[in-house]
Amino acid sequence: MPALPQIGPPTPQQGRLRALRRATPNAAGRRWASTANYRRSGMMGPSIERCREPVARSVESMNLDPLWTDLTTELLDILASYRSRVAELNVREKADRTLLTEADLAVEDMVISKIRAVDPDARVLAEESGSGSWRPGHDEEPERIWVIDPIDGTAEFVNPHSTEFCSVVCLLERREPTAALIVAPELGDGGKPIVVVASRADETITVNGRPATYNREPIRVASLTRSARSEAPPHEIGMAEAGYALKTRTTSQTLDMLRTALDLTDLAAGAPRFDLFYRPRQKVWDGLAGLCLGEIVGLMSTDVNGKRHLPVPMETLAQPEPTFASTVMGRPEAVKWFVELARDSPIGTPKSS
DSSP states (O other), X not given: OOOOOTTSSOOOOOOOOHHHHHTOOXXXXXXXXXXXXXXXXXXXXXXXXXXXXXXXOOTTOOOOHHHHHHHHHXXXXXXXXXXXXXXXXXXXXXXTSOEEEHHHHHHHHHHHHHHHHHOTTOEEEETTTBTTTOOTTTSOOOSEEEEEEEEETHXXXXXXXXXXXXXXXXXXXXXXXXXXXXXXXXXSXXXXXXXXXXXXXXXXXXXXXXXXXXXXXXXXXXXXXXXXXXXXXXXXXXXXXXXXXXXXXXXXXXXXXXXXXXXXXXXXXXXXXXXXEEEEEEEHHHHHHXXXXXXXXXXXXXXXXXXXXXXXXHHHHXXXXXXXXXXXXXXXXXXXXXXXXXXXXXXXXOOOO
């Protein structure tokens, strides 16, 4: 097993399900009482926190604040409406054994329509509808690509006792994640929403309109989520022997990456913090917003062999279901240590789940 860093613990689809869509009711739903308060509270206000030299702005970059505000309000409404009758939802299992509901479809439709209202030529890559008429790898590469996960953690969404789900929008410019919106409507204390807005151009992250608290303090906890049907790979043993507590149950990958980059304990008492995030075979809509956060905070993100993800290769985006072979994100020391640990495992790199 590689030695831990000297400085201490590692720091770091195409296609719809038409029958289900026909069953989808009007998505307008009922309005949360807290939504109006949310809008009045200014929770989407700008952050003044800066970190490193800003990423160069694209010529076509837009002011995303109005879009993020509009999307946040609508997402809170729709998600609350479906959660209020979660026991009545039509839940289906997709080919990859993840779940799909009419809520996923309604949310995705709404998000795409809002994006196209401000960016009529938008190229969209969404979990349930794929890339639409745009053919990645065949058509001319667009300046911007909007990546959407309508509900990350659908299995948690249909569980009335869980709050581990969110809606995610990430903007790619020249195949780099440059902005992201994460709306977790019930993640905060008392079931209150947590809304994260990230901009690499400004090097800012806000949480509920205030400058984010970065996850600075080392803690030997890692998110190594995998399928419940998979066997524990050798690297989990190595990490446990190094004193790590491990989260292996899959909930929302975006939220685990969020809690690798940021400290949410002021808004969600007892919220976990992670030194390291690892996931084999990660869909791009599950990972890009987290990678955006990591770039701003100064984390390292690679695959399990130590190769950087960004910019996202067009070959990855052109897959029928765009998927990273693996994702590792955390403090640079922790990522380097984990990559070495994986290479030294008896079977080489960890198995995919």
